Amino acid sequence: MLDLSRVQKELVDCNRDKSSGVSIDLVGDQLSHLAGTISGPIGTPYEGGVFRIDIRLPDGYPFEPPKMQFVTKVWHPNISSQNGAICLDILKDQWSPALTLKTALLSLQALLSAPEPDDPQDAVVAQQYLRDYPTFLGTARYWTEAFARRVSIGTEEKVQKLVEMGFPEALVRTTLENAGGDENMALEKLCSG
């Protein structure tokens, strides 16, 4: 049986600490299915990105490792660019029940800043990392820009931002609505029209 009290404690503990750059949310009403988010470490091509991770807790948790997978696409030698599968020893045979979801997510963050191309999950990425590092950096940065952009800013903030640029508020609101909440697209439309 899944140890519910431990999972609850972990959730409370993790979400209380805002400074760590990781957070865990419930997906449905089941404690066995969670979603984690980690922010890309500074000084890496993943900087500025927010990565979502699907977490499924097996019945044996914490005696069995949680199953984690990247939902956000990411260009990294140890993470599959196709399905987001992660190659990390502590999520497999080096798991220990003293590790928590938070520490596992922090380990993923550390994995983003220190890739292990010699033990790859995605061979294509690993080859690029080893043979053509500048291209790897570019691709990784592009993927972060394209898939892991921070979308957490609320509509009001976006409106305020655009109003500050000198556009009338009513126009900003309608344009933003038409653009589906995309700040950049709305700005383009405002500038062109």
Place this chain on the structure above:
Amino acid sequence: MPKRVLCKFFAHGACLKGEHCEFSHDWKDQANNVCTFYQKGVCSYGSRCRYDHVKASRVQAPISSSSASVSYVHQASNPIQVSHPSRIASSGKTTLVSSIPVELSALSRPFFPPDKPSWFQDSGDYAISENDRGVHSISVAPSDQPICAFAAAGKCPYGERCPHIHGDLCSTCGKHCLHPYRPDEREEHIKMCQKNKERLEALRHSQEIECSVCLDRVLSKPTPAERKFGLLSECDHPFCISCIRNWRNNSPTSGMDVNSALRACPICRKVSYYVIPSVIWYSTKEEKQEIVNSYKAKLSSIDCRYFDFGSGTCPFGTSCFYKHAFRDGRLEEVVLRHLGAEDGNTVIAKDIRLSDFLSRLRLTFISTQEIYAIWSAGNMLYSLHYLCLRNFSLGDETRNRGCGIYTIE
């Protein structure tokens, strides 16, 4: 502290106090099975009561909590009433009446060794001198008198007028429970009191400790069976016994290596080969050692179910914590055979069985079929015997090179 009455909880196999219990954990001691309600007058269970219905006077001796006070009852009442009736008659008082002044005056008397019965004193010089001083001959050594139970419990309603001795104050427990004339008992009480205090402090400290696996406080778990720590032999990280056992019993199919992952501490990954259950967490190395030793001592008194009085084999061999004894009580004697391995180190040989030989022998036979195909049964037996000898003397070397070929040259 006297340990005469059998502990009720121990009798049911559920005493949590262990060696710190103030009642006896020795099956030879009698359980106190006397109904206190009946003694006070009314037991509502009547004849259906589980406890013995005995009158107070009859049970005075067996239920008194102190061993010394038992002898007091015998010494004080029997000799006077039976062997010296004349003396009591001449004094004109009954023993009951005289007992109070005697006990009071006993405070001012010199100390007697408690093992000296009072009737010897009666016949000796001392008894005469007592008579000279005008005190009645019923002399009870102060060490034989019990101290006032009320004072020991906290407050005596009689205060100064109390006919019993008031004990000295024990600085540890704050009660007047130190007998002024029994040095041994005093010392024992002080020692016990300090031990109890230390234990209480350790228990308080243990309350705070959390298990790193379930993240709960170990001693706040719902069931008593779960409120135990699991100590690892090689490191000092606290877990509750169920969590650490669950982790170590994790099935090898989960992909984790038994030796490097499961037997390792979840926190520091140091490998420990056994877990010690304990109701208390330790703060020093000595305390841990004490817990480990008492656990091992307890297990070594239990017969190993794998060894099964010699009819089974225990996979743990000489490292087994349980008792390996035969039905007649004889302990198993194991002589370890040290063999020189190929790399020059010494290894301990495991039991070599005939079945192992045969299976190995057959393998060799298959590989060297051409050579041995025509061997007769007699030859085979002879070679087997020879093999045994060679293998015992050469050990691993023989085994590593493949026994068959090596012996026939």
